[in-house]
Structure formats: C-alpha cells, structure tokens
Amino acid sequence: MSIRFPLQSDRIRLRPFRAGDRDAVHEVYGDPEVMRYVAYGKPATAAEAAEMVAGYIRHQEEHGYAFWAVEDAATGAVIGDAGFEAREAGAEFGYTLARAWWGRGLATEAGRLCVAAAFGELGLPRLTGVVDPANPASSRVLEKLGFAFSRELEAYGRPHREYLLRAPSGEAAPDRR
Template sequence: MKIHARTERLVLRDWTPGDVEPYAALVADPEVMQYIGNGQTRSREYAEDFVAEQIHHQKTRGWMRFVVEEAASGLFAGFCGLDDKTGRLDFGWRYAKAFWGRGYGFEAAAAALYVAQNAFGLTRITCQSVLDNPGSIRIMQKMGMSEIGTYVAYGETVVVYGFPGEWPDGFSVPRE
C-alpha cells in the first residue's frame, strides 16, 4: 500500500478493502452528506463500489481520492484528492464528523494538492461546493484558488474554484 504524503498529523494513502467499513459509516451520516449531490446518505453498496473504483485508479493511474488517516490513532478520517468523472479534474474532500474543526481539512488538501501537482503533474484542477458549505469554500481559498464559475444542480448554486492563471481562455462548466 502506497503512502502518498505524510503531514504533521495525517497520512494520505492508497485504499484497501478494509476502508469500506469506516467509509460506509461516513456516507451513512446525514450531516456529512448534506451538501453533497442530492444531499442523501449513501448505501453500503455505494461505499463498496466507491472503494473498488479508487483501488482501480490507484492501480492504473496512481492518483484518486486519497485516504486520509489520522497519524496518531491510525483511524480512517475520510478522503481528499482528485476525480475526473465530470470530465474535469475535481478536487474534493469528505471526513467523518469526529475529525471536523481541527484543521485536518486544509492540512490534507495542501498535501494532496502538492502530490497532484508534483508527483502526477496535474494542472487545471477545479474544486466545487454549494455556497452553504463555508468550511469547504474556505479550504479552497486557503489553497489559493478563486471562483471561476457557477452552475445550478439540485436547485442549488454550485460555485467552482480554480487557480488563477490556469484558465486563460476562461472556464465554462460542462454539463454534469
């Protein structure tokens, strides 16, 4: 199992089948899922499929949504990393509630961004959030991203962030 980065308090690593259990618990929590997609919780089957997909990506291209583990406890905290399902590089994060509010979100995002850019050479990374999720938007801003577009999904405005200078021809949000 590959470790992609270590920070002061976190480890960013590959997925293993053992991560299904804590990830299924995370996506079954309505508070965690309230700002994601249709806001519904997800099933254990969804978690199994998600983990299988991440394992496929790590075997084939190396990058994906990295597992974020708390270094001191060895506990699965959530994920942080890249996905390209929408046709653009989408940087995202999702943590179990027990790990919120300690600076882990930004600590992991800074490390995952470094890995994405330097180990995998990824550019034109985007990030998106509904306006109601200030913690997520704050992480984007702290990474140096700024707003490049908006679109509407499930009746909510979704704001898309990117790095200034990477969009010389502007940005148009692809249909999702």
C-alpha cells in the same frame, strides 16, 4: 505519473483506499450531516460505500490518482477521504471528513498534501473544486489552498460554485501553509 505513499503531515496520512476500508468509509459516508453538502447530498448505504471504495481503487489504477483514505496519523483510523476525480475540465479536488474531525484544520491540511502531489509528482496543470453554496466552510478551505472562484454551475443535480487552481508555471508547487 506515480506518487510515493503515504502523503503525510504531523496529524494525518493519505494513502490509496483498500477493499478493507469499506466499513470505515460507510461510517463517514453514512452520516447524513457529513453528506448533506457532498455530491448528491444524501448518505450512502453500506453497499454504496463499498462500491465507492471499489471505484476509488479502479480510478487510482487507471489515472494514477483518486480519492485517497485520510488516516489519523496517531491511530491509523480512516477518518475520511481527500483527492481527485478525473473530469472533463481536469482533476476535481474534494474531501470528506467524519464529523468528529471537523473544525481542526484537517481538510486544509489534507488539501495541501493533495495540491502538492497534483502539481508535483502528478504534474497536473490545474485543479477544479465544486462547493454547495450553502457550505461556506468548504469555500474557505479551497480559498486557503489558493483556489479562486470561477463560476456558478449545476453539479450532482444541484447548484454549486466552481473554484479553479492552476499549477505554478515553471516552478515547484508553492507551500501554502
């Protein structure tokens, strides 16, 4: 179970995080507006962002997948993350992009790369995603990727909506462009 990196589209690249990404990650995760719907809804300190990067690196080593750095293909700048975290219910898909990159379809683009890797090289049977109900834009991203609403639940200490996407049976992952 390994992926050949980078995962790439015309506009972005996904690759495993490196320790040197700490400052770029803090620029994204330290923005209260970016983080208001992510996980616990609070911006990260520089130390917390560094620990998240270290955790993503460990998760990649342990599981063969993690949240990966999203780079602008033109400049190589880290503009966010997209990928998966191992959960009891299966791999949980998520993404976070710096505010300057919102509204360009990049979350969906990163999601397509992730879904293709999940059901292709990784061979995962299903993906989940959780969204704060006050964030309809993220619900739309998941729906564009083929996720379907599953249930209401509590996650990260607050109400969320869970979405589910199952691997296609007996065929390659569909191209959801």
